[in-house]
Amino acid sequence: MAKLQKSIDKRNALVKATIELVNNNGFHATPMSKIAKMAKVSPATIYLYFENKQDLLNQTYIDVKAEYTKYAFETYDSSMSVAYGFEIIWKRISNFKLNECEEAMFLAQCDNTPIIDEAIRQEGIKHLQPLLDLWERGKKEGIIKPISDYLLYAYAINPLSFLMMTQNRGSFKLTKENIEEAFQAAWSSIKLCK
Incomplete structure (x- = not known):
């Protein structure tokens, strides 16, 4: 042992x-x-x-992605309303990105460069399935804009990486109020206006 x-x-x-x-x-x-x-x-x-450096990078990416998504979905339940479920997931993601900076920064680099193999990147996307399922339900219910999941992610989740980098550089200190404003902006960017 x-x-x-x-x-x-x-x-x-x-x-x-x-x-x-x-x-x-x-x-x-x-x-x-x-x-x-x-x-x-x-x-x-x-x-x-x-096996080699590429395998080390790929497996590190998958390990960190699994840790990230486990944290993000820990308090989420698929029976929650679309709006509340998204808020729970988004705030957990923001908490991870702002408190687990090393891992979040590594994921941001991997997600924005071609260094990770495409098959591994696709495997990483599978870890986001609860969020993708929530968005699909939101589209069917007429709550979420019927656009690509990549666009939804770009507008609702990716800005958190920018905020994390800005805070890490010391340019901007996120407060509870800023995080709530960022959540409202993220929700507004993907919800279908009625």
């Missing part, structure tokens, strides 16, 4: 080092040797867990 935990700890250290180095240096300036050094393992140890 101790051997298994040690193995899990090493893999987790590699993932954590990958996130930190990619956030600080970018994908291309993050060699495997630096990842191993930061994780305090030998470079050969990486290959016990990952």
Whole structure:
């Protein structure tokens, strides 16, 4: 059992080092040797867990995406109204992005660059299924604009990444009031006006 935990700890250290180095240096300036050094393992140890650097990046992306979506949907129930369900999910996502900055920044980089394999990116999208299902129900009920889920995500969720980056740079401090205003703006951008 101790051997298994040690193995899990090493893999987790590699993932954590990958996130930190990619956030600080970018994908291309993050060699495997630096990842191993930061994780305090030998470079050969990486290959016990990952096939190569691309596999390490892909698996780190999926791990972080799973953590992110587990948090986002933890208090959501599909029986909630569309408006309330969206508010619950949106506020959980904002909380994650503003409090788990390292992971959120890593996801933002992965989502906005071609470094992650397309098949892995599609697998990552599957983790958002409860949100996509909510939007589909909202479209059928005439509550959400009948537009592409990519557009809905771009207008309702992606601005949180901008706010996270702005806060991380110290340019803007988000308050409860700002977060509520941002939620109202996000909801207004996707709800169907009647």
